[in-house]
């Protein structure tokens with residue numbers, strides 16, 4: 396987000412003097428804030444975006460983030476799966492394992508009924524054979540979910556805060572606490588996030604419309620047994636497994652927005668096997684970053700050790716089978732919650748830990764074989 400001098404930070408395009416300065420003050424409340432930074436996308440479902448197919452005016456439906464009903468059915472026991480969920484009982488975030496109905500798993504609203512069925516038919520109706528088209532569709536799922544979440548976040552932030560209050564008052568009066576700054580930075584991050592995801596989405600959509608599925612590079616791994624979780628994630632890591640940071644030259648300006656390489660990971664058990672599909676755009680900067688990322692791991696076992704820590708840390712869109720969770724010790728469950736609640740800033744640290752201590756036992760092994 397780029398702003399003129401004097402322009403209001405809320406993104407209205409007006410000068411602060413004529414915009415938020417005229418609104419009532421917002422009283423900062425840590426508790427509300429923490430609820431807000433929790434799973435707001437799921438909580439605030441009131442904004443309806445149009446179907447993302449061009450020229451489509453059909454109403455959007457709810458789509459499951461974990462694609463293919465068969466996967467959720469596989470994970471569920473008596474119709475239930477586990478997620479790690481954040482609450483803020485005393486104003487501080489607390490992460491716990493929560494059992495939820497299979498139908499309560501993560502949803503997004505980007506597609507009308509017809510386009511949802513048509514777009515995902517090759518992975519919903521056909522067995523997974525690892526074609527470029529199927530791999531792109533698994534990846535597209537995370538992009539669409541992220542687009543929806545970024546849109547909801549942006550809209551929620553706007554209607555609940557910026558349209559109502561002057562949340563910048565103390566900031567400009569020089570009484571800013573760290574939280575105010577975080578508030579404002581979050582807004583800017585949210586706008587950037589949206590722009591970035593939108594751009595990714597447009598590239599995927601063009602690939603689908605032109606049936607050119609070769610825009611992505613994939614690293615796919617197949618295990619000859621079934622695991623007890625599934626995820627559908629868009630993630631960005633600035634850390635390489637050996638602890639090196641992302642090369643600053645790889646963070647390029649594309650158009651007006653800062654552009655960071657992102658990778659999608661779809662991971663699911665299916666038909667006696669497990670598939671892990673990691674995808675990123677062929678464009679040079681992405682290839683260089685994630686190419687390096689994978690080049691630092693020598694065996695599939697090392698990839699799994701890194702992902703074991705990385706996936707629960709980075710993604711909310713991960714669901715565990717009760718078969719797996721019930722097999723964990725209380726200590727292992729606590730460790731999983733700790734990892735799931737780690738600040739994204741600490742992700743690098745966790746990944747390093749995962750990599751550097753390959754021989755040291757992590758409290759949980761998400762990639763262990765389960766028998767459903």
Ligand SMILES: [Zn+2]
Pocket residue numbers: 403404405406407409411414415416
């Ligand atoms: Zn304003």
Ligand SMILES: [Zn+2]
Pocket residue numbers: 446447448451452453506507508509510
């Ligand atoms: Zn449509």
